[in-house]
Amino acid sequence: MKTIRYYAPLRGIIKKESEEIELSSVKDVLHYIEKTYGKEASVCAKSALIVVNDLSISLLQGAKTPLNDGDVIGFLPVCGGG
Amino acid sequence: MRTPVYAIIDLNTRTSARFEIDESMYRKYIGGKILGARLLYDLTPAGVDPLGPDAVVIINTSPANGTGAPCSSRFNMTFKNVLTGGIASSNCGGQFGVLMKRAGYDGIILRGQSETPCVISIVDKQITFSDAGELWGKDTEETQNAFPKIYGKLVIGPAGENLVRYAAAVSGERVAGRCGAGAVLGAKKIKAIVAYGTQRPYVAKPEKFAKYVKKWVSFLRNHPMTGEALPNYGSAGLVSKANATNALPTHNFKYGHFKDAQAVSGETLADKYLVRNSSCISCPIRCERRVQVDGKEVKGPEYETCGFFGPNIDCISMENMLRLNYQCDLLGMDTISLASSIAFAMELKENGLADFGVSFGNSDNLIEIVEKIAAREGIYGELANGSKWLSEKYGGKEYAMHSKGLEMASYEPRRSVGMGLGYATSNRGGCHLNGGYLALLESVGVLSMDALSTSAKPAFTAFFQNALEAISASGFCLFSAQSFVPAILFKLGPHHKVTRAVGKIATHMGGGVRALLWMLPILRFNSLYLFPHAEVLRLVTGLPFYTGSFVHLGDRGYNMERLYNFREGLTGKDDSLPDRLTKMPQDPNNPRTIVNLDKMLPIYYRIRGWNTDGSPSKRTLRKLGIRV
Numbered sequence: 001m002k003t004i005r006y007y008a009p010l011r012g013i014i015k016k017e018s019e020e021i022e023l024s025s026v027k028d029v030l031h032y033i034e035k036t037y038g039k040e041a042s043v044c045a046k047s048a049l050i051v052v053n054d055l056s057i058s059l060l061q062g063a064k065t066p067l068n069d070g071d072v073i074g075f076l077p078v079c080g081g082g
Numbered sequence: 083m084r085t086p087v088y089a090i091i092d093l094n095t096r097t098s099a100r101f102e103i104d105e106s107m108y109r110k111y112i113g114g115k116i117l118g119a120r121l122l123y124d125l126t127p128a129g130v131d132p133l134g135p136d137a138v139v140i141i142n143t144s145p146a147n148g149t150g151a152p153c154s155s156r157f158n159m160t161f162k163n164v165l166t167g168g169i170a171s172s173n174c175g176g177q178f179g180v181l182m183k184r185a186g187y188d189g190i191i192l193r194g195q196s197e198t199p200c201v202i203s204i205v206d207k208q209i210t211f212s213d214a215g216e217l218w219g220k221d222t223e224e225t226q227n228a229f230p231k232i233y234g235k236l237v238i239g240p241a242g243e244n245l246v247r248y249a250a251a252v253s254g255e256r257v258a259g260r261c262g263a264g265a266v267l268g269a270k271k272i273k274a275i276v277a278y279g280t281q282r283p284y285v286a287k288p289e290k291f292a293k294y295v296k297k298w299v300s301f302l303r304n305h306p307m308t309g310e311a312l313p314n315y316g317s318a319g320l321v322s323k324a325n326a327t328n329a330l331p332t333h334n335f336k337y338g339h340f341k342d343a344q345a346v347s348g349e350t351l352a353d354k355y356l357v358r359n360s361s362c363i364s365c366p367i368r369c370e371r372r373v374q375v376d377g378k379e380v381k382g383p384e385y386e387t388c389g390f391f392g393p394n395i396d397c398i399s400m401e402n403m404l405r406l407n408y409q410c411d412l413l414g415m416d417t418i419s420l421a422s423s424i425a426f427a428m429e430l431k432e433n434g435l436a437d438f439g440v441s442f443g444n445s446d447n448l449i450e451i452v453e454k455i456a457a458r459e460g461i462y463g464e465l466a467n468g469s470k471w472l473s474e475k476y477g478g479k480e481y482a483m484h485s486k487g488l489e490m491a492s493y494e495p496r497r498s499v500g501m502g503l504g505y506a507t508s509n510r511g512g513c514h515l516n517g518g519y520l521a522l523l524e525s526v527g528v529l530s531m532d533a534l535s536t537s538a539k540p541a542f543t544a545f546f547q548n549a550l551e552a553i554s555a556s557g558f559c560l561f562s563a564q565s566f567v568p569a570i571l572f573k574l575g576p577h578h579k580v581t582r583a584v585g586k587i588a589t590h591m592g593g594g595v596r597a598l599l600w601m602l603p604i605l606r607f608n609s610l611y612l613f614p615h616a617e618v619l620r621l622v623t624g625l626p627f628y629t630g631s632f633v634h635l636g637d638r639g640y641n642m643e644r645l646y647n648f649r650e651g652l653t654g655k656d657d658s659l660p661d662r663l664t665k666m667p668q669d670p671n672n673p674r675t676i677v678n679l680d681k682m683l684p685i686y687y688r689i690r691g692w693n694t695d696g697s698p699s700k701r702t703l704r705k706l707g708i709r710v
Contacts, residue, residue: 007349011353020444046577047572047573047578049322049323049576050577051322051326054325054343055339056327056576057577058530058577058582059327063099064575074322076322076323076326077311077315077319077349078306078323078527078575079311079320079323079348
């Protein structure tokens with residue numbers, strides 16, 4: 001099992017904080033979100049900072065990043081400024 | 083045009099005199115930290131002790147302060163840096179600056195040393211002195227509560243009284259945190275400065291100004307960064323972003339990723355602890371967090387505090403962090419230098435070099451220890467001197483995480499090498515903001531240049547150091563500049579091919595940025611999307627400020643600060659970083675994960691028009707109109 005964690009603003013659309021899924025890549029998760037929650041959620045998910053086990057998928061294999069049991073996929077708000 | 087009015091306050095005699103800044107100096111240096119650097123250079127001899135009677139402290143505002151322009155409440159303190167011995171400017175969003183201006187003064191210059199603890203009151207142009215009496219020894223909250231609510235206050239806590247080298251000055255719940263702003267007031271035995279008045283700030287073109295401000299506020303509210311991300315998560319939202327790119331200092335900067343970082347992230351703060359958000363005066367962004375600490379609503383932590391009292395000491399207790407953040411404000415201490423010094427002490431213990439009773443992974447005893455540091459009690463008095471001092475006594479210089487003596491902010495430069503160059507060259511020491519804040523373009527923003535490449539970083543660093551210098555000196559919060567990244571990129575997201583392409587292009591745009599720096603004098607336009615600050619400055623002062631001359635102003639300020647540093651003995655040799663960052667790759671399998679300063683520094687000096695020893699060349703000073 002893998003866990004998806006949603007943060008604002010995606011959480012506001014999906015109305016869930018997290019869920020368990022059985023998918024094998026980040027790309028599959030993005031498809032799942034589009035199919036299950038619709039276009040708005042899909043656009044929002046794609047514009048988020050996507051992390052697998054707290055690491056940006058940009059440092060991994062992008063959307064092709066494979067998912068293993070126990071992995072946590074997060075959709076974080078893009079933010080900067082400290 | 084109206085030139086700024088200052089008061090020179092002599093604490094030896096408890097007298098004051100009012101004067102106007104000369105018009106030509108005003109036109110060149112405007113206000114805030116840039117005018118502050120010029121005045122400090124002129125008013126103090128070389129080699130003065132920052133905590134001695136001959137030291138000068140300048141507290142000043144800028145033309146935009148109090149005008150109602152967005153994010154324009156920030157005032158500045160300039161003084162000799164207690165930690166580095168070079169220039170210090172510390173910026174604060176509290177009400178004091180606006181109220182001092184309403185009281186009839188754009189700035190005050192403090193000289194001498196009071197014999198006994200005192201309070202300075204600035205009310206409707208009148209400056210009076212009184213004994214601090216029982217206020218001496220009180221925390222910053224109790225001290226501020228002793229004055230009418232409508233007053234602007236700038237106070238110190240016990241840390242400032244005890245000359246903790248990184249003591250802060252506090253105004254409301256905002257803090258002039260860095261470089262020892264509280265210590266220099268403590269050395270002068272100033273417990274509090276309070277101000278009140280009703281004078282309206284000068285605006286040269288009020289109607290056009292009001293229209294432009296409306297437009298700018300609307301732009302900020304509709305931008306994803308300033309209208310959504312910062313209001314929702316504050317700066318603490320950066321914890322998970324920095325962690326996602328291995329740029330979150332962990333275990334005293336040994337690593338860049340902390341597996342439990344979510345526990346102390348902005349998201350967790352928002353989900354579990356946030357009561358509401360709030361703001362400084364005239365700020366539409368509202369990034370301030372309000373949280374509950376032991377049943378009381380107080381200001382929440384910023385990103386730096388989350389990073390340093392969290393991953394950098396291997397701790398995941400948000401409750402402890404919230405308490406420590408509040409306690410530091412009460413005692414009047416900079417959370418960055420304090421927590422970084424503690425992390426260094428933890429590593430000293432780990433390596434068997436010294437034991438201050440602090441260990442990685444344990445923040446339970448820190449409340450008690452921080453209290454002792456503020457009181458300089460026993461061995462904890464040594465922690466009050468900062469990590470540079472500690473490393474000179476106990477060793478461990480290669481992992482004492484400061485530059486020039488000022489502890490670095492919470493961005494791991496080995497995953498943000500432009501930020502590393504910024505830390506090394508920053509005039510006030512290891513500061514991300516004075517350093518140009520390239521981390522925003524490399525590791526924690528929506529747009530990602532190649533964070534490990536040195537290409538273009540010297541040019542971008544110089545450009546943004548100048549720009550941030552000008553924005554700060556004009557009285558604006560730097561968050562108001564975060565809207566320069568086009569909103570469309572936030573909508574596309576960091577992983578979209580267009581966003582990635584823009585990042586890649588930026589990595590190779592060094593030549594373009596260099597050309598831009600050369601072209602500044604002819605860039606006679608203003609844009610809401612680039613630096614709206616320049617247009618506001620033009621409308622407020624009536625002076626011909628445009629994008630080019632605005633950044634050029636920052637360049638002048640940066641060089642002025644640099645001249646001060648050179649006069650005080652800080653040279654190009656001090657543009658350095660600890661060996662941990664320059665010689666030890668963060669990822670042992672990736673030799674690129676270091677900061678290659680040797681490669682970037684000569685290019686950076688050349689771009690700035692500095693000599694090979696890092697000093698500003700005569701030609702550059704002539705070009706900038708700086709006479710010394």
